[in-house]
Amino acid sequence: MTGSQYYGPLMGAEARSHFDAQLNEIREGLVNLGTLVVENLNRAGEAMRETRLDLIPQVRAADLEINDHYYELERHTFEILARQQPVAGDLRFLVAATRIVYEQERSGDLVVNCVNMLERLSGFPDVPVINALLAQLIEAAAGIFTMSVEALSTMDPESGVRLDDADDEVDDLVSRYYTEIGRAADTIGLEPAIALSRVGRFLERIGDHAVNIGENVTYVVTAEFPRADHVTPSDEVDPEQAGPPPRG
Amino acid sequence: MNESGDMTTGADQGTQRVPEPVPTTRAPVVQTSPREQHLDPNAAMMFDVDDLNVFYGDFHAVFDVSLDIRQHEITAFIGPSGCGKSTMLRCFNRMNDLIEGARVEGQLRYHGTDLYAPAVDPVEVRRRIGMVFQKPNPFPKSIYDNIAFGPKIVGFGGNLDDLVEESLTRAALWDEVRDKLGDSAFALSGGQQQRLCIARAIATSPDVLLMDEPCSALDPIATLRIEELMQELKEDYTIIIVTHNMQQAARVSDRTAFFNVRLNEEGQRTGRLVEYAETGKLFTNPDQKATEDYITGRFG
Numbered sequence: 001m002t003g004s005q006y007y008g009p010l011m012g013a014e015a016r017s018h019f020d021a022q023l024n025e026i027r028e029g030l031v032n033l034g035t036l037v038v039e040n041l042n043r044a045g046e047a048m049r050e051t052r053l054d055l056i057p058q059v060r061a062a063d064l065e066i067n068d069h070y071y072e073l074e075r076h077t078f079e080i081l082a083r084q085q086p087v088a089g090d091l092r093f094l095v096a097a098t099r100i101v102y103e104q105e106r107s108g109d110l111v112v113n114c115v116n117m118l119e120r121l122s123g124f125p126d127v128p129v130i131n132a133l134l135a136q137l138i139e140a141a142a143g144i145f146t147m148s149v150e151a152l153s154t155m156d157p158e159s160g161v162r163l164d165d166a167d168d169e170v171d172d173l174v175s176r177y178y179t180e181i182g183r184a185a186d187t188i189g190l191e192p193a194i195a196l197s198r199v200g201r202f203l204e205r206i207g208d209h210a211v212n213i214g215e216n217v218t219y220v221v222t223a224e225f226p227r228a229d230h231v232t233p234s235d236e237v238d239p240e241q242a243g244p245p246p247r248g
Numbered sequence: 249m250n251e252s253g254d255m256t257t258g259a260d261q262g263t264q265r266v267p268e269p270v271p272t273t274r275a276p277v278v279q280t281s282p283r284e285q286h287l288d289p290n291a292a293m294m295f296d297v298d299d300l301n302v303f304y305g306d307f308h309a310v311f312d313v314s315l316d317i318r319q320h321e322i323t324a325f326i327g328p329s330g331c332g333k334s335t336m337l338r339c340f341n342r343m344n345d346l347i348e349g350a351r352v353e354g355q356l357r358y359h360g361t362d363l364y365a366p367a368v369d370p371v372e373v374r375r376r377i378g379m380v381f382q383k384p385n386p387f388p389k390s391i392y393d394n395i396a397f398g399p400k401i402v403g404f405g406g407n408l409d410d411l412v413e414e415s416l417t418r419a420a421l422w423d424e425v426r427d428k429l430g431d432s433a434f435a436l437s438g439g440q441q442q443r444l445c446i447a448r449a450i451a452t453s454p455d456v457l458l459m460d461e462p463c464s465a466l467d468p469i470a471t472l473r474i475e476e477l478m479q480e481l482k483e484d485y486t487i488i489i490v491t492h493n494m495q496q497a498a499r500v501s502d503r504t505a506f507f508n509v510r511l512n513e514e515g516q517r518t519g520r521l522v523e524y525a526e527t528g529k530l531f532t533n534p535d536q537k538a539t540e541d542y543i544t545g546r547f548g
Contacts, residue, residue, distance in 0.1 A: 016472055018479045019499075079528045083498040 022080050023090065026097050027152060029073040033104045034149035034213070036066050037111065038142055041206065044111045044118075045138035048199070049131070051123040056115045063112045070105040074098060092223060096216040100152070103209040103216075107145065110202040110209075117195040117202075124196060125188040133177040134199070140170045141203040148210040151217040160226035163214030170207035174200050287502055287526055291318035294456060294486045295340060298355035302335050305349040309335045311518045312354075315505055319455075322478055322487045324497035324527065327507035328542070332519020336507070337458050337490045341377035342370045358456075375402060378449035382461040384441035386433035386448070391416075391425050394433050394444055398452045411451060418484070419447035420477045439470025443477065450485070457481065459489040463496065475500045494543055497527065504530045506539045 040062040047055035077097045080086070086094050118124065124131070144166045151159035177200045185193040219225050295317035302310040310332040317323050317340075325333035335344065342363065344350040356363045363373060375398075386394050395412045404411065412429070416422040421443040425436070433444055442462060449457055459478075463471040478487055478500055491497050497504050505524040512518045523530065523539045534540050541547045 016476065018476060079532055082531045083528065085495050085499070 019080075019084050019090075022084070023093060026073065026077055026080070026094070027155075029069065029076070030097060030100055030104070030152045031149055033066065033069050033073060033101065034145065034152060036062065036069065037104055037108050038145050038149060040066065040108060041111050041138070041142045041145060044115050045135075045142065047115055048118050048124065048138065049135050051118075053119065053122065056119050059115045060112055063108050066108040067105060070101050070108075073101050077101070089220065089223075093220045096220045100213050100216050103212045107206045107209045110206050113202045114199050117199050121192055121195050125184075125192045127180070127184050127188060130177065130180050130184060130196065133173060133180060134196070137170070137173045137177055137200060137203050140173055141206045144170055144207045144210040148213040151214045155217055155221055157218050157221040159213075160211075160215035160218035163211045164226065167207045167211045170204060174204045287318070287321065291321060293317070293360075294319045294358070296355070296357040296360070297339075298357075300336075300339065300352065300354035300356055302332070302339060302344065303349075303351040303353070304347065308512060308516055308518050310339075311510075311512065311520045313519075313521045315521060315524050317486065317488060318503070319486050320482055320484075321502040322482050322489060322500055324501035324504045325488065325490045325507060326492075326494050326497045326504060326542075327519070327522075328509060328547075329492075330517055330519065331507035331509050333490045333505075333507045334460055335519065337460055337488060340456065340458055340488060341374045341379055343374075343379065345370055375452050376454050377456040377458060378452065378454035379458045379460065380442070380445050380449055380462045383465050384438055384445050386436075386441050386444050389433060390430050391433050391436070391444060392429040394448050395451045398448060402452060415447040415451040416444075418450055418481065419443045420473065420480070421447055437470070439466050439473060442466060442470070442474060446474075446477065446481075450481075454485065456486045456488070459487060461490055461492060464492065471496070498531045498543075501527045503527055506530065506534075506536075506542060508538055508542070 040059055043055055043062065044059045046052055047059065077094055081094050084090075124134070144163065147163055147166055148159075151163065156162075178197060181193050181196050181200075188196075215226050293316055297313060297315050297317075300310065300313045301308065313332075313336060325336060327333050338344045339352055339356055340358075340363075344352060352364055358373075358377070361368070387397060389397065392412055395415050396408050399408065399411055413422060413426075416425060421440060424440060425431075425444075428435075433441060436444060442465075446457070446462075463474050466474065475496065478489070481487060482502075489497070489501065503524065504527045506522045507519050508522045509517045510520050523534055523536045525534070530539065531543060534543065
């Protein structure tokens with residue numbers, strides 16, 4: 001028995017269709033929460049690229065909605081845990097769901113942090129090479145987070161590895177972006193340089209959260225986290241910002 | 249007795265399946281946010297119980313119970329042995345009348361009518377408020393006659409074949425027995441027999457089903473089938489279930505009443521209602537410590 005309806009055809013599904021419907025509600029809730037984060041990231045991206053300060057309140061309002069969904073989804077998951085006595089794949093899915101909603105909610109906060117920087121500077125300095133890299137970075141972060149949403153939709157066991165590979169692109173972009181900020185620091189001034197760097201850091205973290213979501217999807221399906229040795233020695237691990245310790 | 253309200257017939261309450269995979273395109277949030285957890289506060293009242301006391305001779309079995317039972321909900325009564333939950337259940341269709349020396353005091357209204365008023369016919373009460381027992385107890389008759397027997401007695405004038413099929417379909421048994429309706433009911437498995445008893449109970453068009461430990465004699469798979477069936481039945485009926493199995497109450501019910509045993513002034517063990525709440529609330533954050541101790545297995 002490879003588990004329930006939320007990641008594949010189920011033998012004897014009629015036996016617990018009510019429970020299966022609840023599990024599907026959680027999975028749909030995760031997909032929708034992730035979609036809201038991607039939408040808000042795109043909104044914040046437009047604000048940053050086009051200096052649309054008028055979008056900042058919308059970004060904040062959307063994050064409040066994300067928080068509400070997070071609380072509700074987590075509460076619903078706890079109630080199912082309490083009432084249905086899940087085991088095996090069902091238990092892994094629900095425990096992973098409590099971790100995934102956290103990753104999503106945290107990503108939503110990072111989106112707001114980005115526009116906070118934009119607001120502080122009343123618009124970013126106009127350095128074409130930095131702007132171009134920032135636009136790419138926003139797109140890459142939205143892209144990898146979209147992949148995390150697709151992972152929840154398909155429950156593909158390869159999600160963890162795939163997201164981790166995609167994150168390399170985000171990390172590459174961030175390094176190049178930092179380099180250009182360093183070069184322009186004297187021109188644009190210290191405070192803008194720091195603010196731009198922090199935006200880069202926030203977007204990079206969103207990528208890391210997306211990877212964690214992918215790894216949790218792999219865990220649900222295979223009962224194992226992607227191997228810790230998948231992380232290459234050159235990958236920088238920031239103890240403060242590192243995700244959960246490797247399992248399995 | 250009042251009119252029992254809408255009794256739809258033949259509604260096939262299929263469970264909706266969500267297609268695979270979940271689409272990632274943005275759907276309206278209002279539709280896709282987790283299902284509303286709190287029960288409809290305006291759900292119509294089925295039973296209204298006020299300060300109910302039950303005595304067996306000198307023995308005070310149930311002390312001052314007040315609670316409401318809402319229509320189209322599943323209400324579970326849980327608690328340790330001797331807490332009065334089964335006694336309480338039997339009050340709802342006057343089955344305690346059949347016990348020598350039993351006496352009920354207080355109010356128990358069904359659709360607003362006092363169930364214990366002198367003018368009320370207990371036989372009619374038991375037609376409206378059906379019961380399913382702990383041990384499957386089919387009649388020593390054919391599967392068909394088990395269903396047809398009750399309606400025939402109460403003078404059912406419609407098509408019996410249709411009624412038998414509809415009752416068995418609603419009890420999720422039709423597909424398994426359609427080709428052997430003439431066989432003895434005893435040839436069925438325990439789980440099938442219990443679903444037959446549910447079909448028999450609904451054949452007389454009740455609007456309430458009382459279930460007294462309906463799964464305690466069944467294996468886990470048969471148990472889950474009955475629980476699944478209950479979810480479908482509540483669309484048409486109101487269900488009260490007594491269960492020793494608190495996990496079953498957690499899985500299946502909308503509201504849960506926790507009963508406990510306490511000693512009264514005379515040192516007698518008397519059943520009391522400790523806490524009555526939405527099941528999600530009771531099993532995640534009960535108000536009473538005694539409830540928490542019981543559901544976490546720390547006593548009882």
